[in-house]
Amino acid sequence: MSRLLxxxxxxDEAVRFSPYCWRTKLALAHKNLAxxxxxxxxxxxxxxxxxxxxxxxxxxxxxxxxxxxxxxAEYLETTYPNEASLFGxxxxxxxxxxxxxxxxxxxxxxxxxxxxPDIYLLLTPAxxxxxxxxREGFYKRSLEDFATHRAEALGPLNAAxxxxxxxxxxxxxxxxxxxxxxxxxxxxxxxxxxxxxSTPLLEPGGALERWMDAVLETYGLA
Amino acid sequence: MSRLLxxxxxxDEAVRFSPYCWRTKLALAHKNLAxxxxxxxxxxxxxxxxxxxxxxxxxxxxxxxxxxxxxxAEYLETTYPNEASLFGxxxxxxxxxxxxxxxxxxxxxxxxxxxxPDIYLLLTPAxxxxxxxxREGFYKRSLEDFATHRAEALGPLNAAxxxxxxxxxxxxxxxxxxxxxxxxxxxxxxxxxxxxxSTPLLEPGGALERWMDAVLETYGLA
Numbered sequence: 001m002s003r004l005l006x007x008x009x010x011x012d013e014a015v016r017f018s019p020y021c022w023r024t025k026l027a028l029a030h031k032n033l034a035x036x037x038x039x040x041x042x043x044x045x046x047x048x049x050x051x052x053x054x055x056x057x058x059x060x061x062x063x064x065x066x067x068x069x070x071x072x073a074e075y076l077e078t079t080y081p082n083e084a085s086l087f088g089x090x091x092x093x094x095x096x097x098x099x100x101x102x103x104x105x106x107x108x109x110x111x112x113x114x115x116x117p118d119i120y121l122l123l124t125p126a127x128x129x130x131x132x133x134x135r136e137g138f139y140k141r142s143l144e145d146f147a148t149h150r151a152e153a154l155g156p157l158n159a160a161x162x163x164x165x166x167x168x169x170x171x172x173x174x175x176x177x178x179x180x181x182x183x184x185x186x187x188x189x190x191x192x193x194x195x196x197x198s199t200p201l202l203e204p205g206g207a208l209e210r211w212m213d214a215v216l217e218t219y220g221l222a
Numbered sequence: 223m224s225r226l227l228x229x230x231x232x233x234d235e236a237v238r239f240s241p242y243c244w245r246t247k248l249a250l251a252h253k254n255l256a257x258x259x260x261x262x263x264x265x266x267x268x269x270x271x272x273x274x275x276x277x278x279x280x281x282x283x284x285x286x287x288x289x290x291x292x293x294x295a296e297y298l299e300t301t302y303p304n305e306a307s308l309f310g311x312x313x314x315x316x317x318x319x320x321x322x323x324x325x326x327x328x329x330x331x332x333x334x335x336x337x338x339p340d341i342y343l344l345l346t347p348a349x350x351x352x353x354x355x356x357r358e359g360f361y362k363r364s365l366e367d368f369a370t371h372r373a374e375a376l377g378p379l380n381a382a383x384x385x386x387x388x389x390x391x392x393x394x395x396x397x398x399x400x401x402x403x404x405x406x407x408x409x410x411x412x413x414x415x416x417x418x419x420s421t422p423l424l425e426p427g428g429a430l431e432r433w434m435d436a437v438l439e440t441y442g443l444a
Contacts (some may be wrong), residue, residue: 094397097393099320175317
């Protein structure tokens with residue numbers, strides 16, 4: 001296999017929860033590109049040292065090493081132009097900038113306080129030490145404090161999801177009749193959330209759950 | 223003049239503050255269509271009774287009467303296909319559904335608590351009675367209560383604007399190098415806010431103010 005993706009994993013390596021890695025996995029599927037994943041943990045820095053940085057996704061496409069999900073998406077779009085476009089023509093590509101900014105500032109920020117303690121429980125012992133230190137350092141709150149206030153974080157998460165729900169009650173995908181990279185970005189966030197959450201986060205059979213299933217089905221991942 | 227737009231106005235008829243009417247004015251400018259506005263007040267229901275409903279914008283395009291800003295935009299796109307597209311091709315048009323949903327659920331909701339009492343002061347006496355009754359009925363709060371808590375509503379408004387700021391620090395318009403209807407929708411919200419607000423809401427010379435100026439300049443409205 002000439003195409004490898006380093007993909008964040010839990011102690012159980014079947015648990016793959018990085019929102020950014022999910023973007024890349026869907027983008028590869030969108031471009032009809034076969035790949036194998038290599039399960040990677042936060043503290044496996046040495047395993048991706050060849051990429052010149054310490055985060056996943058890392059894509060190794062034959063001899064080419066590409067890091068950062070956005071750079072990878074742009075690389076795939078340029079390198080495989082004969083496959084379906086990830087972004088569409090302008091102005092579609094530029095409109096996706098807003099959806100990315102909304103996902104990363106609003107949606108990720110609303111999901112994090114709900115799932116941070118859940119993620120901790122899924123990690124290897126070495127990753128747990130790393131995760132506690134980096135997350136508690138960033139948020140200036142303990143994981144236990146997040147766990148205590150979990151229920152209070154569900155209201156803001158549901159509020160943040162409102163424009164997404166309205167959109168997906170009107171049309172099958174964010175990009176319309178078929179998913180594109182705008183869907184991949186938002187799907188990554190919700191796949192992260194639902195993979196690690198200790199309680200169900202989405203209304204069963206609701207617009208968001210149906211959309212997530214439809215994205216996976218589109219790419220034969222259901 | 224064969225093209226008339228009924229446009230919400232304050233007691234001073236130069237004050238035009240409806241976010242939905244602004245969408246239509248920019249859409250008409252985008253399509254290079256000349257028009258005249260007729261200042262309209264909330265209680266002038268009889269003046270637009272011919273449209274079969276009681277809200278603006280109402281567009282009278284020769285013999286055609288069109289209401290609802292979204293229906294008007296779709297009407298203009300279909301009726302004047304040789305002018306610049308308001309939406310772009312799919313998937314751009316579908317991505318705009320999310321931007322519209324975000325604007326109406328998140329942005330409008332964050333602006334309203336800041337400016338409701340400011341708007342009241344700008345209305346005709348008859349409109350003031352109507353406005354107090356409808357808004358206090360809808361929000362179950364008095365206009366005076368909104369005024370008392372105005373400062374507290376500024377933080378959530380700035381938080382809501384964050385993905386928009388990030389987008390407009392990366393590219394000149396939401397739709398990229400030139401504005402389209404996605405910009406018109408969001409511009410309408412901020413034009414509503416900044417027209418009526420008793421205090422400045424945007425950072426002087428910041429990305430949002432520069433974008434608003436650039437939208438107006440694009441259409442010769444600066």
